[in-house]
Every structure is written in structure tokens, then in C-alpha cells.
Amino acid sequence: MPRLPTPTPLDTIRLGIHGSNHLASRVVTAAGYAQSSVEYVPYEVTEPFAPLRAGHLHIMIVKYDPDEPDIVVSDPVGFDGRAVLVGAHHPLADRETVSVEEVADYDGFQCPGDFPANVWDLVVPPRTPRGRTIRRVHSMTTLPKLVELLGATTALHVSFQSLDAVLPAHIRVVPVHDLPPSPVALAWLRGAELPDHVRAFVAEAEQAARR
Incomplete structure (x- = not known):
């Protein structure tokens, strides 16, 4: 397997997480990206979308579909038991x-x-x-x-x-054996001009989950 290039700061994906980067890191690896490609940025459950809306993140991990008018959600990129x-x-x-x-x-x-x-x-x-x-x-x-x-x-x-x-x-x-796993997705602001490298990551993460 070829070595993945070390990203420059402009290539870094700012990815919002809550609690742990464990799940997000699995998504990153499955998409074929080096962990150094991503800066994990924590968000609080009381204000989950505040860092995204403030421009501190490119994308964030979400469970289920938040049904927020200004938030776009990807196809599932994983599941969490x-x-x-x-x-x-x-x-x-x-x-x-x-x-x-x-x-x-x-x-x-x-x-x-x-x-x-x-x-x-x-x-x-x-x-x-x-x-x-x-x-x-x-x-x-x-x-x-x-x-x-x-x-x-x-x-x-x-x-x-x-x-x-x-x-x-x-x-x-x-x-809990009788609750189905939660779908895990990536979310970003509707209308946001996501950098090309972030859009590429989302596409690769979606494709990896479909394999």
C-alpha cells in the first residue's frame, strides 16, 4: 500500500467530534486517509452545531439526521452499536x-x-x-x-x-441487544463552500461504507 502524503495545514480536514475521536478515526481510516489528515475538534452536546455554524469546523460527526434546516447530512459512513x-x-x-x-x-x-x-x-x-x-x-x-x-x-x-x-x-x-445500531454520518452547513479536499473525503467515506 503506498504511503499517504503528509498534509499541509491547508489540506487538513477540521472534523467535529463529541466525547471520543475513536469512531471518527475509524471513518477516516476506512476512507483511506492518514490520521494526520484530520484535526479533531470537540463539540459539546448542549450546543452541538455551534462550532460548525461559527466556521470552526468543515464537517462534523452526527448520529441519525438532526433535521436542521441549515445542516446537510451525508449518506451513512458507519454505524455505532x-x-x-x-x-x-x-x-x-x-x-x-x-x-x-x-x-x-x-x-x-x-x-x-x-x-x-x-x-x-x-x-x-x-x-x-x-x-x-x-x-x-x-x-x-x-x-x-x-x-x-x-x-x-x-x-x-x-x-x-x-x-x-x-x-x-x-x-x-x-x-443493548434490542436497539438497532445508530447510523453515523458527516454533516456540514447548507450552502457552505467546502474545500475540494473535504468534499473528496466525504465522498470517499460514503463509498467506503458502501463496500
């Missing part, structure tokens, strides 16, 4: 998998800040398939605050398996 995040003391912590029906036994988290409500309903369903209410009680702010609360209570967060790469050892990531 579903999981619950719990403290090591939690009754579900040592399970190999759990059902979403069991989630209703514990307090979860509210939709944070400016996060799209339609997407949060897919991340943290308001009800289980059998009609049980999932109690969205706690405020969601930052990842450190989430970790602190999970470590001190029996709350849980319905989330994604990719977070296993960044959470401390006292927080467990337990797969």
Missing part, C-alpha cells in the same frame, strides 16, 4: 447485554440544551417497545458531569458503544 452507560456498582454493570425494557427501571437523562429533540428521542427513547416510560430525569451537560453522576447513583444513560474508548474504568458500557 447501542449501549447503556452505568457505574460499576450498578445492577446492570456486569451483564454481557441488556434489553431496552430494563432501562425503564432506572432514571435517565433529559435532552440537553440545543440538542435536536427528534434525535434525542432516538438516542434515549421516551418509551420502550412494550410501552414502558423511560424516565428522563437528570440534566445532561458535559461528559465529566455525566461520569460523576453515573458513578454516584443508579442512573443510566442510553448511549453508544464507541464511548467505551474514553470512559474511566468505573463506568461500564453494556451493549
Whole structure:
């Protein structure tokens, strides 16, 4: 396999991520790009599109379709398995998998800040398939605050398996076997003049996911 060229700063793709670059780095590698081609720029879940709208990013990782009028979403470039995040003391912590029906036994988290409500309903369903209410009680702010609360209570967060790469050892990531994986896509501002190298990356990432 030929060596990939080291990019100049003008060739760098500014890619927005939340929580971990683990998932995004898999997308980059699958597209055939060197990790040095990308600058990973974190965004907060309370204001997920603020860095994009401020021009700090070219593109960002999104789960599902945010249905925001000024945001364009690519075809899926990957998938992320579903999981619950719990403290090591939690009754579900040592399970190999759990059902979403069991989630209703514990307090979860509210939709944070400016996060799209339609997407949060897919991340943290308001009800289980059998009609049980999932109690969205706690405020969601930052990842450190989430970790602190999970470590001190029996709350849980319905989330994604990719977070296993960044959470401390006292927080467990337990797969949910009856929720489908989330589609992962790239998003950018509608009408934005994306540089040619960024458009090429999006196209390569989409093509890699179709293989």
C-alpha cells in the first residue's frame, strides 16, 4: 500500500467530534486517509452545531439526521452499536447485554440544551417497545458531569458503544441487544463552500461504507 502524503495545514480536514475521536478515526481510516489528515475538534452536546455554524469546523460527526434546516447530512459512513452507560456498582454493570425494557427501571437523562429533540428521542427513547416510560430525569451537560453522576447513583444513560474508548474504568458500557445500531454520518452547513479536499473525503467515506 503506498504511503499517504503528509498534509499541509491547508489540506487538513477540521472534523467535529463529541466525547471520543475513536469512531471518527475509524471513518477516516476506512476512507483511506492518514490520521494526520484530520484535526479533531470537540463539540459539546448542549450546543452541538455551534462550532460548525461559527466556521470552526468543515464537517462534523452526527448520529441519525438532526433535521436542521441549515445542516446537510451525508449518506451513512458507519454505524455505532447501542449501549447503556452505568457505574460499576450498578445492577446492570456486569451483564454481557441488556434489553431496552430494563432501562425503564432506572432514571435517565433529559435532552440537553440545543440538542435536536427528534434525535434525542432516538438516542434515549421516551418509551420502550412494550410501552414502558423511560424516565428522563437528570440534566445532561458535559461528559465529566455525566461520569460523576453515573458513578454516584443508579442512573443510566442510553448511549453508544464507541464511548467505551474514553470512559474511566468505573463506568461500564453494556451493549443493548434490542436497539438497532445508530447510523453515523458527516454533516456540514447548507450552502457552505467546502474545500475540494473535504468534499473528496466525504465522498470517499460514503463509498467506503458502501463496500
